[in-house]
Amino acid sequence: MEETLVQVKDLRTYYPIKGGLLNRRVADLKAVNGVSLDIPTGQTFGLVGESGCGKSTFGRSLLRLQKVTSGEVIIDGENILSLDRAGLMKARKDMQIIFQDPYGSLNPRMTVREIVREPLDTHKIGAKADRNGEVMRLLEVCGLRQTVADRYPHEFSGGQRQRVGIARALALKPKFIVADEPVSALDVSVQSQILNLIGDLQEEFGISFLFISHDLAVVQHISHEVGVMYFGKLVERAPAEELYSSPKHPYTKTLLEAIPQPDPTRNRTEVLVGGDIPSHLDPPKGCPFQPRCPVAMPECAEREPELKPVDSDDCSSRHQVSCWLY
């Protein structure tokens, strides 16, 4: 049995919606509305959803970069959300993040050396004299030549910047990394280079990843398990092979169907769903996907389904879906 490194229980992150004359809180935007998942040591959980589904907020909430409303995040036995400042500082060594925007994620006034060195200096890791060597080692691990150390971010291409960002995240030897759309801003030919790098790093250092993406095709090869998020909730989660071979939730099917395939002979088998993601100000009743769902039943508009195993006889099954069809 694999060991669980990250365990999230019923995480909720709400943003206040202010309005009215006195700018009071009139409602909550439920960006993350009760998500639970667990990630075993050395494995990757692919979290997929469209913009506004709360996936980025979820990732940032895990690392306490975002104020959480309720829930638990247990990483390596410690509840991150209840740590005090000193405890959080220590825990930060174990959890890091890689960002989407290779232009906004590096300080333009710092050299690559300073950027990768910052985590080492902040946590006073190793002797001062050795840190330089460590920076060089990290650059090499991430496929960058050592000659780039004294250059500035604006002198690099997107893919190289992303490698610098990864080197920075690796500096503290974390056990868990949130990768927030790390390849969506990159050119196609570079995307797979970075995906392969992340895969290699995982193999070499046994890091657990939460890999956030809007694209099911991107996470397929890198994930052990995949979760699909819609409107602040997980609507389906399954071991990667199972999710792609037999998707259950109509939304998952839609997402898979909508990926443009480089195959001119393909005919889309299913009808495309219309409409947009519902508004948080006026959430639909029942299942949030129900207004767009091609197979909605009367029941769907009344009660919201819960995430439960597809095969109700097998409670240990990791394939779970929240849909009244199952």
Next chain:
Amino acid sequence: MSEKEVIVGRESLWTKSGRKLLRDRAGVAAMVVVGIYGIIALLVSFGVIAQDWDKLGEEGFEGMSAAHWFGTNINGQDIFARALQGIKTAFQVGVVVAISATAIGGILGAIAGYFHRTIVDEVIMWIYGCIDAIPFYLFVAAVAFALKGAEFTVPVLDLHISLAPYAMHIAMIATFWSSTCRIVRGEVIKIRGLEYIQAAKAIGVGPLTIIRRHVMPNTSHLLLVQSTIAFVGAIKSEVILTFLGLGVKEGVSWGIMLSESINDVLRGHMGNFLGASGFLFVLVIAFNMFADALQDALDPKKVSG
């Protein structure tokens, strides 16, 4: 190949901006003019030139001559020497006000922006809102009045510094910081949403270090531009305040020359008027052009493209 990379590389945004600035011809010309003014100001301060500005001559209202380039004033003092002394006065006020006002505005702006939507931000906004609401000249008059006879004592050295001559400086610093503060605050609100700030937080870098290391350096281009604007503003205000009798009391300023010139001009003697306003005009034009060039060269969006 790697050989070449080394040559192309290692270029910070600053050196890149510098190169860009040097390619802007109008900017370079303006910089040269400002530089000449600066050198004159230094030479005057160190007593090298224009030291006989208050020497009384036998005859007032002399015309232009080899001895007196701009003629003499009512007391027979050399107008050219007085105008050069005016540069020193102007630069002294400009430098002090620009550096202090920009530093205060920059720091408060960075803090307010970083702690956006907290009480810290509210308080800082409230302070500059109040200061902005007071008419500038009234404010200077009030400060001058309040500081009459006020003394600042340095405890250990037993030094007593009278604050009255600095009323103008204090008033300008107290008002000029607000525009820098507002601009920096806006920029910082933008910067703090960027992912490199999030990355620093994720590493565990403390908020003050984040402000110092990640936020402030990325507002420095604004600070430079703002300080040039404050510099010009301070010089213009100095001349106007002195003209109104609220500014420089000791020494000479273009403002004093201009107020003298009111009577001169009626007598058809233009030396004081042309000397003071000419020097002021050229300096302000050159500095504004320099500020524009600086702004273009420093804009990180244009530079890092």
Next chain:
Amino acid sequence: MTESAPKPVLRIRDLVVEFKTEMGVIRALDKISFEVMAGESLGIVGESGCGKSVTALSILKLIPSPPGRIAEGSIELDGIEVVSQPEHEMRKVRGALASMIFQEPMTALNPVFTIGNQMVEVIRVHQKVSKTKAKKQAIEMLRTVNIESPEKRIDQYPHELSGGMRQRVMIAMALSCSPKLLIADEPTTALDVTVQAQVMEEIKRLQQEMNMGLILITHDLGVIAESCSRVLVMYCGKIIEMAETGELYKNPRHPYTRGLLDSIPRVRKEKLKTLPTIKGMVPDLADLPKGCRFADRCPKVEDRCRTEEPPLEDTEGGGKVACFHPN
């Protein structure tokens, strides 16, 4: 002159576009030539810096100048030579002969005007109609692009619409004067996959209904496969391959096209351990290698590739490829 012979709506010959940069003058487009027939959809694919957007902008003479300029070549839009056309004449061409939709519908719409205002303005630039009539036309256009209750939508501001809806509005605006050529520059890149599919369907349908020429510019070979009849692959300012869509996907000739097709993230039957990649990265336009521009990244590189630049030559599949050792 027979009715059936398709007429090109766009003919580009040896187009060279240069940009002045700090590194000196770079050639963003280096002698490219191609045609688009009426009713045809042409996909242009390539990675950032390959010149695909510059191509789009040059057709409407929208290259920011300075620093850019059209240095050589000709662009014929429906028989009119665009390159020598003065700016005030170009304004008549834009929208009427050819129009363009962009990647970011939020920034392409002016946030302070209602979409109705902006649509009416576009219509009235090209047609002498009253405001009420133009508004009616605008509502009709919104209906054509499948926006629900267009009477209500027309008085809304851009921020009140979702991303997909805004892109539909952009399409409606672009088509309001029935252009002969529609240039879509990454029209769905900023949209979610489900919405992306809807918008692409819309563009395809309208293109066929109005018998327009379509140039679809994208980095995503997947999008092109589903919407274009012919594809043009660009790399570093050059066309390196051109072929019928079916042929290109079945039998890519250029090693770059091959690599690009392989590295597209797609759902595969088998989970792969390592994804296929193209090694290295796109060279800097200011510092191009001698010979073939792809040589440094090419798995089949030979000595000749490093000294000579391969010309664009016909293949037996009916397409063209610029490679000394095509597949």
